[in-house]
Amino acid sequence: MIPAHADFDKTFPFAPHFETVNGFQMHYVDEGDRAREVVLCLHGEPTWGYLYRSLITALCGDYRVVVPDHMGFGKSETPQDRSYWLQDHIDNLEKFVLQLDLNDVTLVMHDFGGPVGMGVTARHPGRIKRIISTNGPTPFGQPDGLExxxxxAGIAPWFQWIVKANEDGSLEQVLGQLGFNILSAMKINGFENHAVISDTWIAAYGGHFSTPRDCLGAIGWAKGFATGVHRFEEPDAAAIAMIRSKPALAIWGDADKTLHADIFLPLFTVLFPGADVHRIPGAGHYCFEDAPDQIADIVKRFLQNS
Structure with a gap:
């Protein structure tokens, strides 16, 4: 776990907050006036709230920006006696949202933050005001979602590796060393902005994963995919009708090697046929690292106009 007050040479200058959620300490950033609309940012694998540092700064003057770290990531605790499947993360986020009583929420979702956020949306559609997907899948009962x-998975190097590594028994060993190979893990997914790489940047992203015991979150997400344990939330018809009526935005780095735009954007646009869609040439899977200012501008315009 990253120390609570670590700011990585002032690149993450946000006060730490903690909430006891389902028996573990969940860290979150909570910046901006608490009376304002909430923007709730959800990270994926193997990142944490650091991914959203530029967006937090860009939005916190006009919105309350809340950025939790999932169990086993960032500054949150990594309990040793828990599973780390999608359903666990949905349960944790639901409890977090209810404990903080967050309403009129704009969700910003990246990577597996997509199915986690959509899972909570299925359970509490009345708490969600807008949906923003940023290289984050939104499988939500669409007829061809599983297909x-x-x-x-058949064309993405990351998912191909997960399946192979699970079969040959090396998955836990490799992902248990993320503190040393974090850059390689991110590069295989599609990371293009090499100029941002520094010792500070590597420490920020690799800092949580200092021992194999600290890597259970990252291992769990990958192993859950390889073994088919993850289960997407299945909303009822009333929830889907409510959610389809909400303003929606998709931002996708076109150089994503793990979640291909041509495959996943149709899942989003079927659910939200009136959504704004922005594809960013040259930006990869970690679009907030590759095009932070461009994304912040798109998000701000969307929030102001919806």
Whole structure:
């Protein structure tokens, strides 16, 4: 776990907050006036709230920006006696949202933050005001959702590696060393902005994963995919109708090697046919690292106009 007050040479200058959620300490950033609308940012694998540092700064003057770290990531605790499946993360986020009583929420979702955020949306559609997907899948009961997921897995190097490593028994060993190979893990997914790489940047992203015991979150997400344990939330018809009526925005780095735009954007636009869609040439899977200012501008315009 990263020390609570670590700011990585002032690149993450946000006060730490902690909430006891389902028996573990969940860290979150909470910046901006608490009376303002909430923007809730959800990270994926193997990142944490650091991914959103530029967006937090860009939005916190006009919104309350809340950025939790999932169990086993960032400054949150990594309990040793827990599973780390998608359902666990949905349960944790639901409890977090209810304990903080967050309403009128704009969700910003990246990577597996997509299915986690959509899972909570299925359970509490009345708390969600807007949906923003940023290189984050939104499988939500669409008829061809599973087919698209399998098609993507067949061409994405990251998912191909996960399946192979699980079969040959090396998955836990490799992902248990993320503190040393974090850059390689991110590069295989599609990371393009090499100019941002520094010792500070590597420490920020690798800092949580100092021992194999600290890597259970990252291992769990990958192993859950390889073994088919993850289960997407299945909303009822009333929830889907409520959610389809909400303003929605998709931002996708076109150089994403793990979640291909041509496969996943149709899942989003079927659910939100009136959504704004922005594809960013040259930006990869970690779009907030590759095009932070461009994304912040798109998000701000969307928030102001919806």
């Amino acid at each position: 698209r997921l399998l098609k993507n």
